[in-house]
Amino acid sequence: MRYISVFPIVVILSILFGSAFTGLVIAPGVASDVVRSPSVGLVAYSPTEAKGRKIYAREGCVYCHSQQVRNVKADENLVAAFGVSKAGDYFYDLPHFLGTSRQGPDLSNEGRVWRRDIGQPARDYLIGHFINPRQYNPNSIMPAFDYLSTQELSDLTDYIQSLGAWKDNVKEPLKVATAGL
Amino acid sequence: MTSIQDRNNVVTATLPRPNVEPLPIDLPDSAAQIWLYSGIFWMSITMLIGVVEAIKLFYPEFLQGVPALAYGRLRPVHINIGLFGFMSMGYLGATFYMVPRLTQTPLFSERLGSLTAWFWNFNLLGGCMGIMMGFSKGKEYTEIPFPFDMTIGLLVIAIAGNLFSTITLRQERRVYVSLWYILLAIIPFPIYYTLGNASKFSGIEDAIINWFYSHNLFGIWLTTLGLATLYYMVPKQVNKPLYSHIVSFVGFWTLAAFYPWNGGHHVIWGPVPMWVMTASVTASIAMFIPTCATMINFGGTAWGTWEIMKRDIGYRFSLLAYVCYVGASLWGTVLAVMSLNAMLHFTNMTIAHVHLGFLGFGVPGLIAFTYFYLERSLKLKYSQNLAEWHFWLTMLGIIGYVVSMGISGWMEGTAWEAGGSPQSTMLDRYPYHVARAVSGLIVMAGQFLFVWNVYKTVNYPINLPATSPDALEQSSVTS
Numbered sequence: 001m002r003y004i005s006v007f008p009i010v011v012i013l014s015i016l017f018g019s020a021f022t023g024l025v026i027a028p029g030v031a032s033d034v035v036r037s038p039s040v041g042l043v044a045y046s047p048t049e050a051k052g053r054k055i056y057a058r059e060g061c062v063y064c065h066s067q068q069v070r071n072v073k074a075d076e077n078l079v080a081a082f083g084v085s086k087a088g089d090y091f092y093d094l095p096h097f098l099g100t101s102r103q104g105p106d107l108s109n110e111g112r113v114w115r116r117d118i119g120q121p122a123r124d125y126l127i128g129h130f131i132n133p134r135q136y137n138p139n140s141i142m143p144a145f146d147y148l149s150t151q152e153l154s155d156l157t158d159y160i161q162s163l164g165a166w167k168d169n170v171k172e173p174l175k176v177a178t179a180g181l
Numbered sequence: 182m183t184s185i186q187d188r189n190n191v192v193t194a195t196l197p198r199p200n201v202e203p204l205p206i207d208l209p210d211s212a213a214q215i216w217l218y219s220g221i222f223w224m225s226i227t228m229l230i231g232v233v234e235a236i237k238l239f240y241p242e243f244l245q246g247v248p249a250l251a252y253g254r255l256r257p258v259h260i261n262i263g264l265f266g267f268m269s270m271g272y273l274g275a276t277f278y279m280v281p282r283l284t285q286t287p288l289f290s291e292r293l294g295s296l297t298a299w300f301w302n303f304n305l306l307g308g309c310m311g312i313m314m315g316f317s318k319g320k321e322y323t324e325i326p327f328p329f330d331m332t333i334g335l336l337v338i339a340i341a342g343n344l345f346s347t348i349t350l351r352q353e354r355r356v357y358v359s360l361w362y363i364l365l366a367i368i369p370f371p372i373y374y375t376l377g378n379a380s381k382f383s384g385i386e387d388a389i390i391n392w393f394y395s396h397n398l399f400g401i402w403l404t405t406l407g408l409a410t411l412y413y414m415v416p417k418q419v420n421k422p423l424y425s426h427i428v429s430f431v432g433f434w435t436l437a438a439f440y441p442w443n444g445g446h447h448v449i450w451g452p453v454p455m456w457v458m459t460a461s462v463t464a465s466i467a468m469f470i471p472t473c474a475t476m477i478n479f480g481g482t483a484w485g486t487w488e489i490m491k492r493d494i495g496y497r498f499s500l501l502a503y504v505c506y507v508g509a510s511l512w513g514t515v516l517a518v519m520s521l522n523a524m525l526h527f528t529n530m531t532i533a534h535v536h537l538g539f540l541g542f543g544v545p546g547l548i549a550f551t552y553f554y555l556e557r558s559l560k561l562k563y564s565q566n567l568a569e570w571h572f573w574l575t576m577l578g579i580i581g582y583v584v585s586m587g588i589s590g591w592m593e594g595t596a597w598e599a600g601g602s603p604q605s606t607m608l609d610r611y612p613y614h615v616a617r618a619v620s621g622l623i624v625m626a627g628q629f630l631f632v633w634n635v636y637k638t639v640n641y642p643i644n645l646p647a648t649s650p651d652a653l654e655q656s657s658v659t660s
C-alpha cells in the first residue's frame with residue numbers, strides 16, 4: 001500500500017473531489033429549476049430593505065436567528081402559523097441567511113408578525129427592541145444595538161418587516177396569531 | 182532498508198550562494214517554526230474571544246457599547262481566527278515539519294515557507310479587523326472581506342506549490358499515509374475556497390455552495406492536516422509501527438470519497454432539493470467507515486502503551502485528540518440521521534459537536550505535536566509539572582464544554598418538540614451557558630501554562646540527556 005506513487009493518488013483524488021463538485025455544486029444549479037426560480041408573488045427588496053439587509057449581515061444577526069421553517073415536529077407551531085419555507089422564497093437573497101442556530105427565534109416570517117399595516121407601533125416596538133431588548137424581555141440575551149444610527153435602525157426595521165410579508169398577499173391572508181410571539 | 186520515519190534529521194538545503202551567511206528564514210525548519218508558533222498564538226486569541234462570547238451569551242451587557250466587540254462581530258472573528266489562524270497555521274507548521282522528513286528532501290523553499298507564514302499572519306489580522314469594523318461578507322465561514330479572503334487563497338496556492346514541489350523532488354520513493362492526507366488537503370483547496378468566497382449565486386444555490394465549501398474546509402483541509410500529524414506522530418511516540426497499513430488505506434480512501442459529499446447535511450430538512458439532502462446524509466452516514474478505520478488503527482497502535490502514557494504527556498495529548506476525533510465524527514454521523522437532526526439542528530448540540538472537533542481534537546493534537554517537536558527535534562526538556570497541569574486543565578475544560586452544551590442542546594431539542602420555542606428555553610439555557618464559559622476559562626488557564634512552558638523551554642533551554650526518548654526513536658520501525 002505504501003508503495004503507491006504520487007501521480008495516481010493525485011488523479012484519483014481529483015476524480016473523487018470532482019464527482020462531489022459535480023453533484024453538489026453543478027447539479028443543483030443545472031438540474032433543478034426549483035432552485036433557480038422565485039416563488040410566486042415573491043417581491044424583490046426595496047433600496048432601504050437592501051440596506052437593512054447589509055446591516056443584518058454586518059452585525060451578525062444570522063449567528064443567532066435562522067430564516068427557515070422546516071416541516072418537522074420541532075417547528076410545528078411555525079408551520080401551523082406560517083407554512084414551510086420553499087427554495088424559491090430565497091431567490092433574491094445574496095448572501096443567504098438560512099442560519100444554523102436558534103439562540104433567538106426564527107425570523108423568516110417576522111414581517112407577518114410585526115406587519116407594516118400595524119403602522120407606527122410595530123416600528124416603535126422593533127426599533128425599541130433593537131436598542132434595548134431587555135426592556136421588553138428581561139431574560140433576553142440579544143445584544144443591544146444601541147450604537148446604530150437612526151437611519152440604520154430604520155433601514156433594518158424595513159428589512160425585518162419585509163421578511164415573509166409578501167406571502168400574505170399571495171393566498172388568502174392567513175390568520176396570524178401575533179399574541180405570544 | 183531503513184524505514185522512512187526513523188531518520189529524524191533533515192537534509193540541509195544547498196544554499197544559493199555558499200559563502201553568504203544564510204538568513205534566519207532560510208534555515209531548515211524555520212518555516213515550520215513560524216507556522217507552529219503563530220498557530221499557538223492564534224489559539225490563545227481564539228480562546229480568549231470564545232470566552233468573551235460565551236460570557237455575552239448569559240450576560241449580554243458584558244463589554245456592551247463597543248460596536249467592534251458586539252457578539253455578532255466577535256463570533257465570526259472567533260471562527261475565522263480558530264479556523265484560519267489556529268488550525269490552519271498550527272497544522273501547516275506540523276506539515277512543514279513532516280514533509281521534508283517523510284520525503285527525505287529539504288523543503289523546496291524555506292524562504293517562501295517563512296514569508297507565506299508572515300504574510301498569512303498580517304493578512305488574517307487585516308481580515309479580522311475588517312470584520313470587527315463592519316465589513317463582514319455576512320455568510321458563515323466566508324466573513325473575511327475582500328481582498329483579505331482572496332489573499333488567503335493565493336497564499337494557499339504558494340504553500341501548496343512549495344509542499345507539492347518538495348514531494349515531487351523526494352528522495353524517499355515510498356509515500357507514507359501522512360503524505361496522502363497532505364495531498365488531499367493541498368490539492369482541492371484553491372477550488373472550493375475560491376468558489377465559497379468569490380461566487381455570486383443567490384438564495385438556495387448560495388446556501389448549498391456555502392456548505393459545500395465549509396464542510397470541505399473542516400473535512401478535507403483541517404481534519405486531514407490534523408490526521409496527517411497524528412499518523413506521523415503516534416507511531417514515533419509509542420515506538421512501534423502503525424497497527425495496519427491496509428486499514429489506513431481503507432480509512433483514507435473512504436474519507437476522500439465521502440467527505441466532499443457531506444456539505445448538504447447542514448441544511449437537512451431545509452428548503453433544498455430532497456436529493457441534495459439524501460446524498461449528503463448518505464455520505465455522512467458512510468463516514469462511519471473511515472471513522473472506524475481511524476479508531477481501529479490508532480486504537481491498535483496505542484494498545485498496551487500505558488507505561489508510555491504515564492510518562493509522555495505529549496503522547497497523552499495525542500490520545501486525547503484521537504478519542505475526541507472519533508467521538509466528534511461518530512457524533513456527527515448521528516447528527517446527520519434525519520430524524521435526530523430534525524430535533525437537534527439549531528440547538529447547542531451543534532456547538533457541542535463543533536467544539537468536540539476543534540477544541541477536543543484540534544487543540545490537543547497541536548499541543549501533542551508541539552511537545553513532540555520540543556522533545557524529539559529540538560531535544561529540549563520542558564517542565565513536566567506544568568505540562569501535567571496543562572493536560573488535566575485542558576481535559577477538564579473540554580469535558581465541561583462538551584457536556585454542558587450537549588445537555589443544553591438535548592434539552593432545547595426536546596423542549597421544541599414539545600411545543601416550546603427558543604424564547605421559552607432562555608432561562609433553562611442559562612446555567613449551561615455559565616458552565617460553558619467556566620469550562621472555557623479552565624481551558625484557557627491550561628493554555629496559559631502551556632505557552633509559558635514553551636516559552637521557557639525554547640528561551641532557557643535544558644538539553645535532554647542522552648537516554649532521552651529520542652534515543653528510542655532511532656531504533657524505531659514506524660513506516
Ligand code: HEM
Binds near residue numbers: 063263622
Ligand atoms: C476556550 C475555548 C472556547 C470557547 C469558550 C468557545 C466559545 C464559543 C462560543 C460561545 C461560540 C458561539 C456559540 C453559539 O453560537 O451559540 C463558539 C462557536 C464556534 N467556535 Fe468556539 N470556543 C472555544 C474554542 C474554540 C476553538 C479552539 C475553536 C477552533 C477552531 C472554535 C471554533 C468555533 C466554531 C467553528 C464555532 C462556530 C460553530 C457553528 O457555527 O456552529 N472554538 N465558540
Ligand code: HEM
Binds near residue numbers: 535542
Ligand atoms: C464523520 C465525521 C463528521 C460528520 C458526519 C459530521 C456531521 C455534521 C453534521 C450533520 C453537522 C450539522 C449539524 C447541524 O447543524 O444540525 C455538523 C456540523 C459541524 N461540524 Fe461536523 N461532522 C463530522 C466531523 C467533524 C469534525 C471532525 C469537525 C471538526 C474538526 C467538524 C466540524 C463541524 C462544524 C464546524 C460544524 C458546524 C457548522 C455550522 O453550523 O456552523 N465535524 N457536522
